[in-house]
Amino acid sequence: MTAELGPDDVRDRPERWKVVEESTAFTGHVFNVRRDRVEMPDGTGGGTEVVGRDVIEHLGSVGVLALDDQDRVLLLRQYRHPVGRLLWETPAGLRDVDGEPLRALAERELLEEAGYRAARWDTLADVFPSSGMSDERTRIFLARDLELVPPEEIDFERVHEEADMPVVWVPLDEAVRKVLAGDVHNMIACVGILAAHASRASGYRDLRPADAPEG
Template sequence: MKIVDVPEEWEVLASTEHFSGRVISVRTDRVRMPGDTSADRDYVTHIGSVAVVALDDRNRVLLLRQYRHPVRHLLWELPAGLRDVKGEPTVETAARELAEEAAYRATTWHTLLDLMSSPGMSDERVRIFLARGLSEIPEEERDFQHCHEEIGMPVVWVPLAEAVEKVLAGEIHNSPAAAGILAAYAASADGFTSLRPADAPEA
């Protein structure tokens, strides 16, 4: 069998929405199963998100630390955000998040990887980009006001190899950060030549 994920949709016999919010909704679908049986599947619908592995010319990755209430942790993460602007290309969403959260721009963008963050319980899709050719946005050009968990977020540069060690040592837990760091390290072996373009189709 060819090892590649493929779209497929089994018949939904009934669907109930239990909660609807700005970012997520919670629903139960009754799905027809093989053998002409059915089963209920509870899951979270999500608007989707992007994340950015910003890599400078010294092979350092930009990380920021943010409080995540559901897990009660301060987590080291990549610049990231929601796909909350209808019709906006994902690379533009990523560029906006890199500018707003870390005050950097990039001249070179590639698709690094696509994740289904927790496919047994959510339909969230995360596209992670590699951004290079970085430059800091001058103070006078920054027009984004941080609020809530983003206030006072520390931003650091970590050598990519050291970031890999931290992922493997269990010191970095955020899933897009861990996946993005490991993917960037793997992709660096051929100088990133095998990466897809920033506008590559999504599954």
């Protein structure tokens, strides 16, 4: 019988159930699909059964919630083919450079996608965007003390989905209302906006440093 749990027990922890068979179903540029046969409880009070689970092996990603000195959030609009929408998002990118520190990746994405540098960086949240099917990890940073960089100093060519990404500055309180109204759907943007709003209420005292380990 499972012991009664309370609020102090709410902390994700590592766990790995026995995998009796593993195979590769698909290999792609950004992600692979692995097919596992996993030994799981059968619900009879002690028995187990082996069931199939498809796992998307993902490079991982970072996101940047950029907040200016007027408490405005930087959002950019990007076409997302899988959902068939133009989504308002924060700067974000894949962990596609081996050994690159997460903050360095976040700095690069903020510069390349939005044209800004930030002097102050903190960790807002670490999330698994779709833990039921993917191992993707996303760290969302809070970037403040922003500086606009002249376009001629940015060595990056925007193509495909990034070719036309308009940028809008939205007051943080208004951004929260847009998330709750269903006007903004991107996971990194939603989590980043709500986390920044909650953190602001405590004067940003509870934020972890930008180089905090991922749990």
